[in-house]
Amino acid sequence: MNAKQLAAEQAVEHINDGMIVGLGTGSTAYWAIRSLAEKVSEGLRIRAVASSIQSEDLAKQLGIPLIPFSELEEIDMTIDGADEVDADLNLIKGGGGALLREKILAANSKRLIIIVDESKRVERLGAFPLPVEIVPFAANLTIRRLERLQGKPQIRLANGEPFITDNGNWIADCSFGPIADPAQLHLQLNMIPGVVDNGLFVQMAHQVVVGYNDGTVKIINSR
Numbered sequence: 001m002n003a004k005q006l007a008a009e010q011a012v013e014h015i016n017d018g019m020i021v022g023l024g025t026g027s028t029a030y031w032a033i034r035s036l037a038e039k040v041s042e043g044l045r046i047r048a049v050a051s052s053i054q055s056e057d058l059a060k061q062l063g064i065p066l067i068p069f070s071e072l073e074e075i076d077m078t079i080d081g082a083d084e085v086d087a088d089l090n091l092i093k094g095g096g097g098a099l100l101r102e103k104i105l106a107a108n109s110k111r112l113i114i115i116v117d118e119s120k121r122v123e124r125l126g127a128f129p130l131p132v133e134i135v136p137f138a139a140n141l142t143i144r145r146l147e148r149l150q151g152k153p154q155i156r157l158a159n160g161e162p163f164i165t166d167n168g169n170w171i172a173d174c175s176f177g178p179i180a181d182p183a184q185l186h187l188q189l190n191m192i193p194g195v196v197d198n199g200l201f202v203q204m205a206h207q208v209v210v211g212y213n214d215g216t217v218k219i220i221n222s223r
């Protein structure tokens, strides 16, 4: 079993009958969705909400009952991956472009469990370019504001065209270098008109499950 799968399977153990479960996005969340589907096929009764069209398609295909965002009041537990995790369990997310829906799920979940392999743990966030979701029609103005914050923004491309998120927006990947104060940067970014949200998840994770290549798993709880 690979390190991502190890972490995912450990996290899925926390899911009980009757729960509403938020499904993350990406190659680690993939294993959680697979493992959850197995439990559903064995009789676990849950309903899930997906953070991306990709995860929704996978969950549908594997027979996980889904509910739309419009029917949600609260989510019991969300299990999601991350691109970086620091010692305070702050995260960079959005490498797959799903940060907005992921953050809405995280903010409305009683519990957010993050699953990663050991490569995602860092002392300080910022080596991974920070994804910022921006509205396309004012992209040039928003990019200028991101440049003024020293973010060195690059519009993410897919096949030579701007990558389009599930919400119809663009992603500007920003390189701030080591991020000294994630909470402050998060606020500065989200105050720019034209920014929809950014991939900093500050003090949102309740638990991080880390899978190691030697087959072990470490659980880190928020303080």
Ligand SMILES: O=C[C@H](O)[C@H](O)[C@H](O)COP(=O)(O)O
Pocket (backbone or CB within 6 Å): 024, 025, 026, 027, 028, 029, 080, 081, 082, 083, 092, 093, 094, 095, 096, 097, 098, 099, 102
């Ligand atoms: O937009 C994508 C998500 O934030 C992912 O959870 C994140 O990029 C980690 O993905 P992976 O598990 O594939 O490294």
